[in-house]
Amino acid sequence: MSFPWAKEYTPANGFTKWVDEKLPLPRFVYNAVGAGYPVPRNLNYMWNFGVLAGFCLVLQIVTGVVLAMHYAANAQVAFGTVEHIMRDVNWGWMLRYMHANGASFFFLVLYLHIFRGFFYSSYKAPREMIWLLGVVIFLLAMATAFMGYVLPWGQMSFWGAKVITGLFSAIPFVGEPIQIWLLGGFAPDNAALNRFFSLHFLLPFVILGVVILHVWALHIPGSSNPTGVEVKSESDTVPFHPYYTAKDGFGLGVFLIIYCVVVFFLPNMLGHPDNYIEANPLSTPAHIVPEWYFYPFYAILRAFTFDFILEAKLWGVLAMFSSILLWFLLPWLDRSPVRSGHYRPLFRTFFIILLVDMAVLFYCGGAPAEEPYVMISQIATAYYFLHFLVILPIVSSIEKPKPLPYSITEAVLGSDKKAVLGENTQPAT
Amino acid sequence: MIRILSALAGLVFAGVVLLAFVMGATTWLTEEPMHSADHEFHLDAHGPEGGYSFDGPVGKWDVAQLQRGLKVYSEVCSACHSLKFVAFRDLEEIGYSEAQVKAFAATKQVPGIDPNTGESVMRPGEPTDYFPSPFPNAVAAAAANNNAIPPDLSLMTKARHHGSNYVYSLLTGYTDPATFEKDGKRLMEEFPDFQTPPGLYFNPYFANLNLAMAPPLGVDGQVTYDDGTEATVSQMSADVAAFLTWTAEPKLVERKQTGFAVLVFLLFATVLAYFAKRQVWSSVKPKKA
Numbered sequence: 001m002s003f004p005w006a007k008e009y010t011p012a013n014g015f016t017k018w019v020d021e022k023l024p025l026p027r028f029v030y031n032a033v034g035a036g037y038p039v040p041r042n043l044n045y046m047w048n049f050g051v052l053a054g055f056c057l058v059l060q061i062v063t064g065v066v067l068a069m070h071y072a073a074n075a076q077v078a079f080g081t082v083e084h085i086m087r088d089v090n091w092g093w094m095l096r097y098m099h100a101n102g103a104s105f106f107f108l109v110l111y112l113h114i115f116r117g118f119f120y121s122s123y124k125a126p127r128e129m130i131w132l133l134g135v136v137i138f139l140l141a142m143a144t145a146f147m148g149y150v151l152p153w154g155q156m157s158f159w160g161a162k163v164i165t166g167l168f169s170a171i172p173f174v175g176e177p178i179q180i181w182l183l184g185g186f187a188p189d190n191a192a193l194n195r196f197f198s199l200h201f202l203l204p205f206v207i208l209g210v211v212i213l214h215v216w217a218l219h220i221p222g223s224s225n226p227t228g229v230e231v232k233s234e235s236d237t238v239p240f241h242p243y244y245t246a247k248d249g250f251g252l253g254v255f256l257i258i259y260c261v262v263v264f265f266l267p268n269m270l271g272h273p274d275n276y277i278e279a280n281p282l283s284t285p286a287h288i289v290p291e292w293y294f295y296p297f298y299a300i301l302r303a304f305t306f307d308f309i310l311e312a313k314l315w316g317v318l319a320m321f322s323s324i325l326l327w328f329l330l331p332w333l334d335r336s337p338v339r340s341g342h343y344r345p346l347f348r349t350f351f352i353i354l355l356v357d358m359a360v361l362f363y364c365g366g367a368p369a370e371e372p373y374v375m376i377s378q379i380a381t382a383y384y385f386l387h388f389l390v391i392l393p394i395v396s397s398i399e400k401p402k403p404l405p406y407s408i409t410e411a412v413l414g415s416d417k418k419a420v421l422g423e424n425t426q427p428a429t
Numbered sequence: 430m431i432r433i434l435s436a437l438a439g440l441v442f443a444g445v446v447l448l449a450f451v452m453g454a455t456t457w458l459t460e461e462p463m464h465s466a467d468h469e470f471h472l473d474a475h476g477p478e479g480g481y482s483f484d485g486p487v488g489k490w491d492v493a494q495l496q497r498g499l500k501v502y503s504e505v506c507s508a509c510h511s512l513k514f515v516a517f518r519d520l521e522e523i524g525y526s527e528a529q530v531k532a533f534a535a536t537k538q539v540p541g542i543d544p545n546t547g548e549s550v551m552r553p554g555e556p557t558d559y560f561p562s563p564f565p566n567a568v569a570a571a572a573a574n575n576n577a578i579p580p581d582l583s584l585m586t587k588a589r590h591h592g593s594n595y596v597y598s599l600l601t602g603y604t605d606p607a608t609f610e611k612d613g614k615r616l617m618e619e620f621p622d623f624q625t626p627p628g629l630y631f632n633p634y635f636a637n638l639n640l641a642m643a644p645p646l647g648v649d650g651q652v653t654y655d656d657g658t659e660a661t662v663s664q665m666s667a668d669v670a671a672f673l674t675w676t677a678e679p680k681l682v683e684r685k686q687t688g689f690a691v692l693v694f695l696l697f698a699t700v701l702a703y704f705a706k707r708q709v710w711s712s713v714k715p716k717k718a
Contacts, residue, residue, distance in 0.1 A: 264688025
């Protein structure tokens with residue numbers, strides 16, 4: 001795809017011409033993230049997080065591959081090899097802190113990217129496939145992060161693995177055999193650790209594959225933008241390079257500064273002290289908590305405390321998985337033809353309530369499973385489901401949106417002369 | 430259709446969780462709130478007065494303090510606690526020479542194999558050996574300590590909340606429960622039934638207030654420092670806490686120093702990137718009216 005005014009790649013010399021004829025890889029890159037990709041000119045900084053997420057993925061793969069050279073996935077020695085990395089491997093401490101905190105920052109970036117999608121309704125036609133693939137990436141990232149957290153074989157690794165694989169035992173009749181099959185035993189041990197390591201190494205490359213599809217799907221309709229008005233003419237766009245490479249470069253710098261402050265000065269801030277205690281199946285930690293990026297979903301899991309027809313645990317598991325799977329339905333739940341939350345006053349109010357709600361769930365997920373946190377998380381969980389499945393469809397059909405600008409150019413410059421003169425206004429094909 | 434089904438699913442989830450809320454709230458309102466001594470009389474850890482030399486972004490090790498801490502560990506803690514992730518060779522990082530490390534290692538007996546007979550023996554340590562465990566295995570450790578296995582100390586300051594401060598507070602925090610008060614409330618008045626079980630010791634910095642470890646640093650001068658520092662309980666506790674901070678994170682200073690170099694570079698690069706971005710965008714940005 002592209003807009004008719006997209007710049008075309010022209011090989012600069014004989015060599016690149018030769019390459020272009022045999023394998024047009026430079027042309028591909030030029031059209032994907034170079035001057036050949038016209039992008040709306042009005043993207044704000046919320047549009048930086050896609051590139052940052054890609055950067056985080058590469059960072060995790062690079063540091064992870066090197067860490068895997070020094071790590072041994074064996075329950076007898078895993079904890080010790082992590083300490084070996086921290087003490088004896090050259091720059092091992094830095095690689096490990098970069099990788100452990102890299103996961104946290106990856107999720108931070110993913111969440112901001114997803115919330116951008118919520119507010120600007122990036123999931124709406126014609127971009128449903130980008131959204132669906134994005135949810136797949138998020139689910140894969142969650143699985144990868146969970147298995148990665150098990151690898152150091154500390155107390156939280158072990159008990160986290162036990163609790164999460166224990167969720168499968170909630171499935172009626174076949175739950176327990178499934179759990180034993182998944183773990184390769186009755187409790188997490190060497191078999192579980194080995195397969196988690198294998199999958200933890202594999203899944204990032206699966207994510208990379210889905211990211212390629214995600215970006216491919218993006219290039220068919222082109223990027224969305226803060227007005228939600230589709231691109232109409234050349235004056236609505238700028239080439240990705242140099243405009244957005246420059247903007248993303250600055251965003252990357254800011255991101256790296258915050259990331260490095262944590263890596264070098266507060267490397268254990270986001271971790272749990274119990275994971276510096278070697279796994280001990282005979283001693284249960286006082287509070288078993290996942291990593292911070294799972295808190296909201298952990299709160300939903302624990303909110304179901306009452307056996308209503310089904311066991312409470314099964315309700316919790318169903319609700320936790322549904323809370324993410326329902327994102328797949330968003331393109332069909334939100335029918336409003338207006339994309340951007342800026343022009344949807346009622347939607348905007350509920351979006352802010354959703355943010356507060358998720359912050360509450362986040363807080364409750366990290367708190368001990370006692371009152372009043374459980375009661376608060378129950379209210380917040382109810383709102384979470386009502387928001388997406390009930391409120392959003394109703395809002396989208398009763399709301400009266402504000403008038404939209406004629407074009408991106410008008411939104412940026414205050415007027416679009418071409419609109420008045422009727423020049424060059426053919427829609428994008 | 431999809432919207433009707435979704436709305437139903439949403440109402441079901443919301444309904445079930447609200448039902449759970451009603452049940453939980455009823456129990457919460459009708460039952461007495463949880464009231465426990467360890468909840469209300471636990472104290473948050475604090476560090477020694479003046480803090481540690483390695484605190485803050487520019488903090489560094491106080492090498493003399495680490496050496497004093499090693500002495501406290503060797504003479505007191507090592508009777509029960511192992512330090513299994515630390516090798517004797519690592520001690521060169523806290524100011525000892527190769528010869529001193531070799532001599533120090535030789536004073537410790539480590540498990541080995543007799544080269545002639547192949548039998549298990551104890552032999553003098555080499556710099557490449559790790560600190561030996563005081564017990565041959567966990568069963569022996571439990572048997573010798575009233576069933577409480579003394580934890581390995583290598584990572585202790587990272588394995589507890591408020592790490593270094595926790596170690597200091599715990600070592601200096603043993604007190605008599607009969608007179609203990611927090612925020613003006615006396616423990617024995619609030620919980621007249623409170624009792625430290627036999628074989629345990631009262632310490633408000635420990636999670637459940639009763640700790641299996643007897644006060645290890647009881648009297649001033651328990652350790653004689655080589656550098657002449659007065660060995661008060663507080664001093665010894667601070668020194669060993671600092672030493673255990675080093676054992677848990679030997680690269681701490683290197684890490685912070687690297688961090689500064691990285692941040693200076695990143696700040697410079699980001700400022701450049703900002704001006705590059707402004708330059709690139711200047712031609713298409715609308716003029717401010």
